[in-house]
Amino acid sequence: MKSNNPKQQPEYSKLADIYDAVMEDVDYEFWADFIDAIMLKHHPNPVDVLELACGTGSVSLFLDELECYNVMGTDKSSQMIQKARQKNEEMLCNVQFEVMDFLDLQLNSTFDVAFSVFDSINYLQNAEEVLVFLNEVESVLRPGGLLIFDFTTPKNSIHAIEYLNNEEGYANDNYRYFRKSSYDADNQLHENTFRIEKLANDQETVLQEFSEVHQQRIYTLQQMLDIIDQTAYNIRAKYSGFDFDKADDHSLRITMVLQCPSNQ
């Protein structure tokens, strides 16, 4: 029986329990290979690599398995980082996972590359926040270091509503979830609401119910370029999707490759 008022939770707290099941169709190994290829194309010798908003750590862990990098993974959600640490142990990997807000990086070391994937940057609600993010990351990159991140565009949101809205699924034998997804084109706001039910062994009786509301700001390529223009970064590339095609106004997901000046 569904209640009309499930307990509202912070983003990525309860969802952490079922995140990997909800994302089971995402090919994180392929995504890690894409980030690896970008790093090698644009940096002479990337060694120390920082993932921002790493979630449950899938990309960091695949990069670690390449045995070419020292990887640190960070995320604001302690529940997501807990899952990442569990996976790190199970996979016998060496990633250091830390709870950290990417708007307030508390790090004692610097990095050759920082990256963030899967539209985590769209959680930044306005241009000012994106600017804080860009400057914060620049402060932990070495001269010539790279910042790689993707974001989704209005065209993607319009398209994605069709398959994200009213999605229903089961996860980990004892969870059921429902996703509502809507896009406010005037304000470029994409909202996903998850209702998560913890089930009894009969997989029907609902023991507990939670909800999480996720709000993302959706940026056009030009809006993102205008923000980057206010920073010291040089734009090395903007890629459309998961290959090396140049992004344009028709792109759904854009990966930016920014480089810090060599002599800061």
Ligand SMILES: C[S@@+](CC[C@H](N)C(=O)[O-])C[C@H]1O[C@@H](n2cnc3c(N)ncnc32)[C@H](O)[C@@H]1O
């Ligand atoms: C769509 S998930 C992507 C997670 C992971 N990158 C992946 O590919 O599965 C977005 C992630 O961004 C994180 N996040 C949102 N705002 C953040 C912030 N200010 N600082 C750090 N992480 C943040 C969330 O906790 C969540 O794990």
